[in-house]
Each structure stands twice: as structure tokens, then as C-alpha cells.
Amino acid sequence: MSDSPKKQSTGPDIHTASEQASDREGPAVVSRRWLLLKAGVALNGLVGLALAVPIVRYLLAPVRKDESYKSWISLGAADSFPVGETRLVSFKNPWTQPWDGETDNVAAYVRKEGASQFTVFAINCAHLGCPVRWFPQSQLFMCPCHGGVYYADGSRASGPPERGLFTYEYKIIGGQLQINAGQMPSLSNTAKLVNIATPAKDGDCPCRG
Amino acid sequence: MPGMKQSAKQIYNWLERRLQVEGPVKDAVLHKVPRNTASWWYVFGSAAFTLLMLQIVTGILLALVYVPSGAEAWNSLNILNHQVPLGWFLRAVHAWGSNFMVAVVFIHMAQVFLFGAYKFPRELTWTVGVFLLLMTLGMAFTGQVLRFDQDAYWGLGIGVFILSRVPIAGGSLVHLLLGGPTIAGATLSRCFALHVFVIPGTLLVLVAMHVWMVLKLGINEWPMPGRLVRKETYIEEYNKLAHEDGIPFVPGAFWKDLVFSAAVLAAVGVCAAVFGPSGPSGQPDPSITQTVPKPDFPFLWIYAVLSYLPPSMETPFILIAPILMIAGLLAVPFVASEGEKSWHRRPVAVLALSMVAVSWAVFTHLAMSTPWSPHMSAWSGDTLPVKYLREATPLVRQGAVIFQAKQCRNCHSIGGHGGERGPALDAVATRMTPDQMRYKVVTGGGNMPAYGKNLAPAEIEALVSFLETLHPKNEPPAFDPSQQANAATASTGGSGRP
Numbered sequence: 001m002s003d004s005p006k007k008q009s010t011g012p013d014i015h016t017a018s019e020q021a022s023d024r025e026g027p028a029v030v031s032r033r034w035l036l037l038k039a040g041v042a043l044n045g046l047v048g049l050a051l052a053v054p055i056v057r058y059l060l061a062p063v064r065k066d067e068s069y070k071s072w073i074s075l076g077a078a079d080s081f082p083v084g085e086t087r088l089v090s091f092k093n094p095w096t097q098p099w100d101g102e103t104d105n106v107a108a109y110v111r112k113e114g115a116s117q118f119t120v121f122a123i124n125c126a127h128l129g130c131p132v133r134w135f136p137q138s139q140l141f142m143c144p145c146h147g148g149v150y151y152a153d154g155s156r157a158s159g160p161p162e163r164g165l166f167t168y169e170y171k172i173i174g175g176q177l178q179i180n181a182g183q184m185p186s187l188s189n190t191a192k193l194v195n196i197a198t199p200a201k202d203g204d205c206p207c208r209g
Numbered sequence: 210m211p212g213m214k215q216s217a218k219q220i221y222n223w224l225e226r227r228l229q230v231e232g233p234v235k236d237a238v239l240h241k242v243p244r245n246t247a248s249w250w251y252v253f254g255s256a257a258f259t260l261l262m263l264q265i266v267t268g269i270l271l272a273l274v275y276v277p278s279g280a281e282a283w284n285s286l287n288i289l290n291h292q293v294p295l296g297w298f299l300r301a302v303h304a305w306g307s308n309f310m311v312a313v314v315f316i317h318m319a320q321v322f323l324f325g326a327y328k329f330p331r332e333l334t335w336t337v338g339v340f341l342l343l344m345t346l347g348m349a350f351t352g353q354v355l356r357f358d359q360d361a362y363w364g365l366g367i368g369v370f371i372l373s374r375v376p377i378a379g380g381s382l383v384h385l386l387l388g389g390p391t392i393a394g395a396t397l398s399r400c401f402a403l404h405v406f407v408i409p410g411t412l413l414v415l416v417a418m419h420v421w422m423v424l425k426l427g428i429n430e431w432p433m434p435g436r437l438v439r440k441e442t443y444i445e446e447y448n449k450l451a452h453e454d455g456i457p458f459v460p461g462a463f464w465k466d467l468v469f470s471a472a473v474l475a476a477v478g479v480c481a482a483v484f485g486p487s488g489p490s491g492q493p494d495p496s497i498t499q500t501v502p503k504p505d506f507p508f509l510w511i512y513a514v515l516s517y518l519p520p521s522m523e524t525p526f527i528l529i530a531p532i533l534m535i536a537g538l539l540a541v542p543f544v545a546s547e548g549e550k551s552w553h554r555r556p557v558a559v560l561a562l563s564m565v566a567v568s569w570a571v572f573t574h575l576a577m578s579t580p581w582s583p584h585m586s587a588w589s590g591d592t593l594p595v596k597y598l599r600e601a602t603p604l605v606r607q608g609a610v611i612f613q614a615k616q617c618r619n620c621h622s623i624g625g626h627g628g629e630r631g632p633a634l635d636a637v638a639t640r641m642t643p644d645q646m647r648y649k650v651v652t653g654g655g656n657m658p659a660y661g662k663n664l665a666p667a668e669i670e671a672l673v674s675f676l677e678t679l680h681p682k683n684e685p686p687a688f689d690p691s692q693q694a695n696a697a698t699a700s701t702g703g704s705g706r707p
């Protein structure tokens with residue numbers, strides 16, 4: 001605070017200097033200068049705007065439709081999965097760059113219910129995405145993060161998740177089990193919120209599709 | 210010697226003629242501060258600044274080796290840890306520096322709040338401080354991502370799931386955060402850009418503003434009960450205080466700042482040397498499901514809160530609470546810009562601060578033991594105390610095997626080992642009758658999954674007969690009075706539960 005008096009003294013200084021200048025040069029000259037300054041600002045604004053368009057477009061490049069990130073991927077022969085069991089499979093993410101490293105490995109749980117009846121679960125917990133683990137002995141998926149538990153059909157058993165596990169669309173082409181994958185499942189892209197008071201019946205997770 | 214002194218003076222003068230910094234520096238260094246602000250309570254701000262400098266220096270040194278590429282980051286950290294001489298130490302200093310910085314910034318904020326230092330005319334200093342806090346947390350989070358191990362991967366995953374709950378824009382925000390559809394190389398690259406360019410740049414500008422205002426407005430005087438802040442008179446009062454009972458900032462107050470900063474740096478160094486760097490844990494391969502991800506220390510409390518929220522509260526809470534918290538912090542100086550500064554006369558402020566501190570400590574502590582998470586390997590790894598199996602019938606033993614094999618142990622502890630998600634079962638037989646146990650096992654309820662479909666009737670019988678034996682010697686198991694009455698009248702009462 002010791003310098004506050006000095007600050008006050010510099011303020012008026014500048015003020016009087018500019019007043020003297022305007023006295024010498026006349027108001028017309030000064031107002032023209034201000035006009036030119038405004039023109040300069042406007043010019044910069046214009047150029048800035050023109051540059052902003054491509055910059056924003058560049059920044060928003062990753063924002064695309066979910067579907068454009070996805071493609072059909074084979075998980076292997078449909079016959080190779082035993083009926084009534086749930087298996088962990090992994091596949092390469094279809095949308096990938098050479099520098100993705102191991103992050104392009106994606107895992108999923110395949111549950112075969114009948115000869116050509118499957119449910120393919122994302123490993124991401126429907127609560128906050130941690131990888132759930134399958135326990136065949138108790139037929140439960142357990143989440144290591146906040147203790148979410150799911151039944152074998154993917155429906156919610158207990159814990160913080162508000163819905164069942166996410167599922168992938170699947171089809172069988174030429175005996176191959178294929179799923180529509182490529183995007184990290186999350187609440188925004190795979191499904192809307194599901195009321196847990198009315199849990200999914202018969203393992204038919206309403207989030208499919 | 211005099212010649213050298215002479216030429217040194219000449220060089221100084223030559224520089225000063227051109228730079229002209231002597232005046233402002235002298236002003237800043239020698240400006241008078243109220244005598245009682247030369248206190249050990251006033252050292253946290255400068256310590257935060259020192260830690261920021263430490264983080265910048267160690268960060269640059271780490272960047273000499275670190276490769277910000279999804280495919281290489283994890284490897285380069287391992288090379289830093291194990292091959293580059295003292296690379297581990299630099300990583301450790303950077304990691305501990307980060308922990309200390311977050312802690313010191315919070316302590317600084319608590320002190321400023323408690324001392325009423327945010328009141329007129331220092332409202333903006335507080336506001337800028339709130340943003341400095343957010344930037345510090347932003348650094349901690351992006352730094353955790355740069356470690357690019359399993360914890361980083363799944364921690365980011367949690368971020369994705371939180372963002373994805375934003376109505377309408379959620380999906381686009383997720384794509385923006387990740388730089389694509391999944392956590393991958395692009396995600397690391399943008400976190401790198403944030404961590405080394407965007408956030409530190411902003412941080413430095415804000416720090417400059419913050420310090421500038423502290424110099425211009427003066428250090429907050431020691432709060433005295435009854436000395437009220439009034440906008441009309443405060444500046445005059447403060448100037449009087451600083452001039453009449455003031456001492457120059459250097460050396461009067463500054464030596465304490467120096468000593469404390471040195472102590473903090475030493476503490477960082479010791480922690481780094483003793484505890485070493487954090488991670489990297491396993492490689493960031495999402496197909497490895499054998500992982501128990503946990504966020505870094507500053508975010509543990511959020512992790513705990515997220516596991517206690519009831520599902521229906523979650524989305525509103527996640528989306529609204531942070532906004533309310535930040536808005537609340539920003540509002541503080543505008544709600545209470547005048548009046549009492551002393552904590553002796555601000556019971557609400559003191560209570561609020563203690564509540565925040567206690568809740569934070571409780572949640573952080575809980576998150577370290579995660580009582581809500583199943584212990585993923587308890588069923589296969591934890592042993593049953595022998596005393597429960599001595600003299601057990603084959604049926605009881607079979608029940609014990611089922612208890613382990615069906616992962617009951619992952620959530621229920623016996624003899625102090627096992628999960629804490631459900632209640633410990635050492636004395637379950639004193640609480641529940643066999644019928645109640647059967648019912649609970651089959652239908653689940655509360656936080657327990659229903660096992661009806663996964664257990665054969667014979668298995669349930671075995672399991673319940675094992676659980677029936679779990680009671681202290683001197684305490685009888687629970688019984689159903691109605692059944693006992695039935696037994697007394699010699700009628701064979703079936704299990705009458707619905």
C-alpha cells in the first residue's frame with residue numbers, strides 16, 4: 001500500500017499529457033486517430049474471426065456421430081463359444097492410430113444362450129466404466145471400483161449402477177460372431193437411463209441396439 | 210577487491226539504466242506490512258509458489274525423457290524408473306511435489322478463509338485464487354493421465370462416464386475429451402498439451418495477477434475481534450496500520466516464507482527418496498480386467514462419494530454439485546465482503562470449514578480402505594479360521610467350501626478377512642434364524658445379489674448349515690419363537706416363510 005499515493009500521481013500525469021497533445025493538434029486530428037485505431041481493432045477482429053472458423057473446426061474434429069466410429073468386427077466362429085457360458089474375448093478397436101499402443105485392445109464378455117443366441121456385454125461397468133470381472137462360480141459380474149454387481153444376464157444385482165451392463169449389437173455372418181463396436185460405451189451413446197425399479201426381464205437388456 | 214566492486218557496480222548500473230526494475234522491485238520488497246502479518250500463518254501462499262516452481266523445473270526435466278505417445282509413454286516411464294540414473298527420483302519429486310502443492314493450496318485457502326482475508330478490497334484476489342485451485346487440480350488430474358497406466362486409463366474412464374451424463378452435449382463432450390471414440394493415443398496427446406502448455410500457462414498468468422494484487426492491496430492484517438471491515442474506511446485504516454505499526458516486507462516477514470518454503474522442499478525431497486515414484490502400475494491395456502483402479506490422492510474423496518450416492522441421486526449430484534461448489538467458493542467474498550474478520554466472531558465460517566475438513570478426511574480415509582468394493586480374490590485367497598471347521602460335520606464343511614467357491618467371501622469377512630461390502634459373518638447365527646438366512650441367500654435384497662438361480666437346493670442347505678455354526682460359544686444362535694412353540698406342541702412345523 002506504500003505506493004498508493006504514487007499511483008495516484010501517475011494517473012493525472014498521463015491525463016494532462018494527452019490533454020496538452022489534443023490542445024496542440026486540434027480535436028479533428030485526435031478524433032481521426034481514434035477512428036483509425038477503431039478501424040485497426042475492427043480489422044483484427046475480422047481476421048481473427050476468419051481464422052477462428054478453421055481453428056474451431058479443427059478442434060471439433062473428434063466430435064462425430066457415434067455410428068461413424070463404429071464398424072462390424074468378428075469375434076471368431078460362433079461355434080467356438082460353448083452354450084450357457086460367458087467368455088472374455090478381446091479384439092482390436094476398429095478406429096485406431098499407430099500410436100495407440102495397447103489401448104486399442106478392447107475386451108468384451110460373450111454369453112452364448114443358444115445355438116445362435118448371444119449377448120455380448122461391454123466390460124465397462126454401467127456406473128462409471130471400471131472393468132467388471134466375471135465369476136462363473138457364482139454367475140456374477142463384480143465391479144472392483146464401487147462394488148457394482150450384475151447377474152449373468154447383465155441385469156443389475158446391487159451397488160451404485162443404475163442399470164444393467166451395456167451390450168453390443170451382434171450378428172452372425174458366415175458362422176462368424178460379429179459385433180458393432182468402436183466406441184467406448186458410456187451413458188451418452190449406448191443407452192438412456194433405465195429405471196432400476198423395473199429391472200430388465202429374461203436377460204433382455206433394454207440397452208441393446 | 211575495490212576494483213572488482215567498482216566494475217560490478219558499473220555492470221549493475223549499465224543494466225539498471227536499461228531495465229529500470231530497481232524502483233518497482235524496491236517498492237515491492239520494502240513495502241510496509243502490518244507487523245502482525247509477519248506470522249507463521251502467512252507462509253502457505255509463498256510455499257505454493259515455490260512448489261509451482263519446483264513442478265515446472267522437474268516437469269521440464271522429465272519431459273527430456275518422457276514420450277507423450279500412447280504406445281510409448283508407459284515404456285518411457287519404466288525407463289525413467291529403472292534405466293535413467295536418478296530418473297526415479299525426479300519422477301518421485303514431481304509426484305510428491307504435486308501432492309504437496311495440492312495440499313498447500315488447500316491449506317492456504319483454508320487459512321485465507323479463516324482469517325477473512327477475502328473481504329474488501331481483496332475479493333478479486335480470492336476469485337483468482339479459486340481459479341488457481343481449479344488449475345492446480347487440473348494439473349493433478351492431467352498429470353495422473355500422463356502416467357498412462359491402468360489407473361490413469363480407468364480414472365479417465367470415470368471422467369468419460371461423468372461427462373457422458375451431461376444432457377444432450379454429453380456425447381460430444383466425451384469425443385472432445387478423448388479426441389476420438391475411445392481412450393487412446395489422441396487422448397494422451399491432448400492431456401499432454403493441457404498439462405504442459407495450456408494449464409501451466411494459465412496458471413502462471415493467474416499467479417502473476419494474484420501476487421500483483423497482494424502487493425498492491427497489501428497483506429491482510431491479523432484479524433482482531435471487533436475490528437470490522439467497512440468499505441468506506443477500510444483502506445484508510447489499513448494504511449494507518451501498515452505505516453504506523455508496519456515493518457518492511459523484506460526481511461520482516463519474508464524470512465519466515467523462506468524458511469517454510471525450504472522446509473516444504475526438503476519434505477518433498479525426503480518423501481521422494483523414501484517412498485519413491487508413484488507407478489506406473491500395469492500397462493494401459495483395457496483388455497486386462499484383473500485390475501483394481503484407484504485415483505490419485507487428491508481425488509480419492511470423490512471416488513468415495515461416488516460409491517455412497519444412491520443411484521437415483523447420482524446423475525443430478527455429479528452434474529450439479531461441482532457447479533454449486535465452485536459457485537459457492539466464488540460467491541464467498543461477495544456475500545461477506547464486509548464485517549467481522551476474526552474467527553472468534555464467525556462461528557458459521559468456522560463450522561463450515563471444519564465440516565468440509567472432516568468430511569474430506571472421512572471420505573479420503575474410506576476411499577483408502579474401500580469397504581464398498583468386493584475383495585476380488587478373497588474367495589480364492591483368504592483362509593477360513595480353523596476354529597470354525599474343527600469338529601464340523603461334512604455338511605458344514607461342504608457349506609464352507611460353497612461359501613468360498615461362490616465368492617460370498619468377496620463381500621463378507623470371517624475372522625477379519627474378506628470383503629467389507631456386506632456384514633461380517635462371524636456371529637451371523639446370533640442375528641438370523643436358518644430360515645431367514647435361506648430367504649436372504651435365495652432372494653438377496655439390500656446390497657446383496659439374489660443367489661436363488663445360482664445355487665442348487667442342496668448347496669443352499671449346506672451353506673446355511675455352515676452359517677448356522679457361526680456364533681460365539683457362549684451365545685446361542687437365533688431361533689424362531691413360533692417354531693419353538695410348534696416344536697413344543699410336538700407338531701412338525703414346516704418353514705412357514707413366504
Ligand code: FES
Nearest residue numbers: 125127128143148
Ligand atoms: S464403476 Fe462399477 S461400481 Fe462404480
